[in-house]
Structure formats: structure tokens, C-alpha cells
Amino acid sequence: MQTPSLADVLRARIQIRPYLRPTPLYSYAALRRLVGTEVWVKHENHQPVGAFKVRGGVNLISQLSADEQRRGVIAASTGNHGQSIAYAAQLFGVRAIICVPERANPVKVDSMQDLGAEIIVHGRDYDDAREYCERLAADEGYRYIHSGNEPLLISGVATATLEILEEQPDVDVIIVPIGGGSGAAGACIVADAIRPQIQVIGVQSEAAPAAYRSWQTRQLVVDRMGTYAEGLATRTAFELPQRILWEHLDDFILVSDDEIRQAQRTMIEKTRNLVEAAGASPLAAALKITERLTGKRVAMICSGGNVSPEQLRELFK
Numbered sequence: 001m002q003t004p005s006l007a008d009v010l011r012a013r014i015q016i017r018p019y020l021r022p023t024p025l026y027s028y029a030a031l032r033r034l035v036g037t038e039v040w041v042k043h044e045n046h047q048p049v050g051a052f053k054v055r056g057g058v059n060l061i062s063q064l065s066a067d068e069q070r071r072g073v074i075a076a077s078t079g080n081h082g083q084s085i086a087y088a089a090q091l092f093g094v095r096a097i098i099c100v101p102e103r104a105n106p107v108k109v110d111s112m113q114d115l116g117a118e119i120i121v122h123g124r125d126y127d128d129a130r131e132y133c134e135r136l137a138a139d140e141g142y143r144y145i146h147s148g149n150e151p152l153l154i155s156g157v158a159t160a161t162l163e164i165l166e167e168q169p170d171v172d173v174i175i176v177p178i179g180g181g182s183g184a185a186g187a188c189i190v191a192d193a194i195r196p197q198i199q200v201i202g203v204q205s206e207a208a209p210a211a212y213r214s215w216q217t218r219q220l221v222v223d224r225m226g227t228y229a230e231g232l233a234t235r236t237a238f239e240l241p242q243r244i245l246w247e248h249l250d251d252f253i254l255v256s257d258d259e260i261r262q263a264q265r266t267m268i269e270k271t272r273n274l275v276e277a278a279g280a281s282p283l284a285a286a287l288k289i290t291e292r293l294t295g296k297r298v299a300m301i302c303s304g305g306n307v308s309p310e311q312l313r314e315l316f317k
Contacts, residue, residue, distance in 0.1 A: 001240045004155035006193035009162055009186070012059045012155040019058050019091060022163045023047060025299070030270035035286045038297045040171070041271060042164050045279055045305025049083035049111060051231075052157055052183055052303045053147075057084030059156030060145065061092050069094050074142040076100070076133035078126045078230040079108025080304050081147040081180075086117035097142065099133035101125050105230055107308045125225055127235045148180035148238030158186025164299050165194055172296040175282035177303045178202040178211050178252070179232045181241030187301070188248035199250040203285035205232045206254040214242050215252050227257055231278025231304060253285040260284045265315060267302070274305040 024043045031039045044052035061073070072095030075085045082098035089096035096117040100109055102124060113119055122132040130147075137144035147153070160183070164171060174191060176184040184202045191198040204212050205227035213221045214237035225235040245252075255263075264280035267273065282300035286293060307315075 001149055002151055003240070003244055004151045004158065004189055006190060008151065008155040009158040009190055012055070012152070013159045013162060015062055016055055016058045016156060016159065020047065020055060023160065025164055025167045026271070028271055031283065034266070035293060035298065036290050037293050037295060039286070040164075040168060040299045042160060042299055042301045043273065044160055045273055045275060045302050049080070049087050050274075050304055050306045051080035051083060052160055052301065053080045053084035053153070054087050055159050056150070056153030056156030056182065057088035058091065060150060060152040061085065061088035061094060063152060064092075064094065064143065068143040072097065072142050073145050074099070074133055074137050075145040075147065076126065076130035077147060078233055079105045079112075079306060080231060082112045082117065083108055083115065083306075085145055086112040086115035090116045097136070099129040099136070101129045105306060105308055105311070108306050111306070125235065126233055127225070146238070148182050149240045151240070154182050154186050154189070154241065154244070157183050158190050160301060161187040161190040165190065168297065168299065169195070170297055171198060171299045173199045173201060173293060173298045175201045175203060175285050175298065175300045177231060177278045177281045177301065178204045179234050179278060180238045181211050181245055183301060183303060184249060185241040185244035188244055192248050200248065201285065202245065202249055202252045203281045204252070204254060205229050205257055205260060205281070207257050208233050208235070209254060210234055211237045211242070212252050212254055215245050215249060218246050229257065229260055229277030229281065231276060232281065253288060255281060255284040255288055259288065261315060263287065273302070274307050275302055276304045276307050279303045279305060
């Protein structure tokens with residue numbers, strides 16, 4: 001697994017341009033007041049499937065070999081990776097099978113089915129679904145698409161950071177949610193190549209800290225998974241994103257689920273957008289380190305907006 005370069009990201013942008021438009025980068029007075037500095041939100045919740053991962057899906061599926069297209073693809077997902085693969089597979093006429101855990105977000109599952117993917121429900125969490133998916137891929141010969149260990153996925157999602165720097169080249173800090181780590185890895189690749197003094201900060205729930213602990217110890221670890229934020233809900237860290245994060249990520253912040261919930265409520269109220277928990281985690285991190293951000297220009301990647309009615313009722317009860 002070769003680490004993508006800026007050249008790979010530029011090629012990915014050309015690859016996905018016919019299918020995906022750049023997403024907005026907006027500033028909100030209320031968030032500026034709360035964080036105490038200039039803040040922009042990169043609205044990946046405005047993507048066709050409501051999440052940033054579709055960039056990687058289109059980049060990868062568009063470059064499958066004829067043999068891989070014939071065999072079909074399979075992936076495991078709590079929702080956003082699966083939607084990405086389903087969306088891209090439909091674009092290019094490829095069979096897609098997505099393994100999801102038993103309590104996967106129904107909004108995301110419905111979306112995958114509407115996009116033509118075959119859904120297999122297995123296990124209590126993402127990692128259970130992933131392990132089953134890997135067995136199916138080996139047994140049936142499908143092209144397995146890991147949610148993190150895929151250079152074309154990382155270079156695809158990195159185009160979001162490229163868009164940030166094209167619109168606001170003087171940004172000092174980029175805060176990115178980390179579940180598997182592909183988004184943060186992509187942000188690191190672009191920031192390091194274009195303007196190395198930019199700080200890239202990752203954020204994860206303290207109730208699912210596998211990626212954080214792996215980054216700290218510089219080795220892949222397994223840890224508990226108890227967060228409600230499915231976009232951050234991994235029990236294991238992924239090799240390729242971690243290799244990139246070990247070299248380039250400037251800092252990594254853990255926040256509580258309560259802090260994420262408050263940030264999610266704030267994002268929905270102040271930006272008038274649907275924002276899922278993972279997408280609100282950069283605000284939770286920013287509010288935790290406001291003193292460090294004073295005087296800096298901060299971009300926060302809102303990674304997705306796939307919230308079910310049940311989740312909204314629980315959030316605002």
C-alpha cells in the first residue's frame with residue numbers, strides 16, 4: 001500500500017470532477033463567537049450521499065480493472081463508506097455488496113439500498129461486519145474495498161482539503177474527524193505538500209479511542225468501542241492511514257460523547273444544516289482547545305450529515 005502523494009490527489013480531482021461538485025466552505029458568526037477566532041466549515045454533508053467518503057468511492061470504482069468490475073465489490077460499513085461505494089458502483093454499473101452491523105443507521109442503510117447495493121447485516125459493530133465481509137470476499141472472489149487501507153480512497157477524500165486551501169489558502173489549522181482515518185490522512189498529505197506550517201488536528205471520541213492510541217504508541221492497537229457516533233466507531237486502527245498520521249498529523253484530541261452531542265446540537269442550530277455526530281466532532285475539539293486556537297484561522301471538516309429521525313429526537317429531547 002503506497003502512500004498517496006499530492007500528484008495522486010490532483011489526479012483524483014480530475015477523476016471525480018465529472019461526478020461531484022466542490023462543496024461549500026462557509027463561515028458562521030455564531031461559531032466564530034463560540035470558538036473565539038475565525039472559523040470555516042467545510043460542508044461535506046452537502047455531498048450526494050451526505051458524506052465526504054463519496055470522493056474516495058468515485059475515485060476508486062472509476063479505476064477498477066475489467067476483471068474487478070466483473071467480480072463485483074464488497075465492503076463493510078456503518079454507513080458512509082458503504083454509501084460511497086454504492087453510489088460509485090451505481091455510476092459505473094458494478095455490483096456492490098455492503099456488510100453492515102445490526103444497529104447501523106437506518107438512513108444510511110436505506111440510502112445504500114436505494115443506490116442498488118445488496119445489504120448483508122452481520123454483527124454488533126463495524127468490526128464484526130468487517131471481519132465477516134473479509135471472509136466473504138475471500139470465499140466468493142469479490143473485490144474487497146477496505147474503508148481505510150486503499151490509496152485511491154485516501155487520495156479521493158483528500159480533494160476536500162485541496163478545495164479548502166484553494167478557497168482559504170491562509171488557513172492555519174484544519175480539524176478532521178477520525179474513525180478509520182482516511183479523511184485525516186488525506187488532509188495531512190495535502191497540507192504537508194502545499195503549506196507544511198498548517199496544523200492538522202484529528203479528533204475522536206474517547207469512547208472509541210483505537211486510532212488515538214495507535215497514533216500515540218505508533219503501533220496498531222485494538223480498544224473499546226462505546227460511542228454513539230458511528231462515523232468514529234472503530235475498535236481497530238487501520239495501517240495505511242495510521243502510517244500517514246504517524247508521520248504528518250500534528251495533534252490528536254479526544255472528546256467525550258457528551259461534548260460531541262453538544263457540538264452536534266450547536267452545529268444544527270447555528271448552521272441550519274443536518275450534521276451527524278462525527279461531522280460535529282471538530283467543533284467539539286475546537287471548543288476544547290479554544291486557547292490554543294486564538295488568533296488562528298481554523299477550518300473544520302463537517303464529514304457528514306446522515307442523521308436518522310430517531311437520532312434527532314434523542315439528541316434534542
